[in-house]
Amino acid sequence: MVVVLADQLTKLLIRAYIDIDQAYTLWGIPLTHIENSGMAGGLFQGNARLFGVVAVLFVIGVLYFRKTGDMKGVLIDSCFGFFVGGAIGNGIDRLLYGQVTDFIIRGGGVLNIADHAIEVGVLLLIISGIVSWFKNRAQLLES
Numbered sequence: 001m002v003v004v005l006a007d008q009l010t011k012l013l014i015r016a017y018i019d020i021d022q023a024y025t026l027w028g029i030p031l032t033h034i035e036n037s038g039m040a041g042g043l044f045q046g047n048a049r050l051f052g053v054v055a056v057l058f059v060i061g062v063l064y065f066r067k068t069g070d071m072k073g074v075l076i077d078s079c080f081g082f083f084v085g086g087a088i089g090n091g092i093d094r095l096l097y098g099q100v101t102d103f104i105i106r107g108g109g110v111l112n113i114a115d116h117a118i119e120v121g122v123l124l125l126i127i128s129g130i131v132s133w134f135k136n137r138a139q140l141l142e143s
Helices: 002-017 048-068 074-097 113-142
Strands: 023-026 029-036 100-106 109-111
Touching: 002 029, 002 074, 002 100, 002 113, 029 109, 048 074, 074 100, 074 113, 100 113
Parallel strands: none
Antiparallel strands: 023 029, 029 100, 100 109
């Protein structure tokens, strides 16, 4: 919920105070207001609502997996929390506005808080996999 609130609040502020394609710097962070009707990197422009439906299906899938899956624990719960928060944040934009507001310039692309939350989720998933591998290896060595 925190991710969704932070994402939607920052997008609201960007839409209200920064014109499209206007460059701005806040606390040393370069920002620009972009509206993306596609997906990552501007691919498949004009399909935002379709990707909004995909986001809803993704969230349903994650919730189902969390209920029935074997993966448990704080790290994996946090991972899926970031995934779901990011998907909902961008899904709201896609379904309500037909486009996603991006504004944080990084690495040649323009992202938003939801995008960064999904990246954090991926990082936590990788860390969880590594921790799980080490735990399983230690159990095998003890046997």
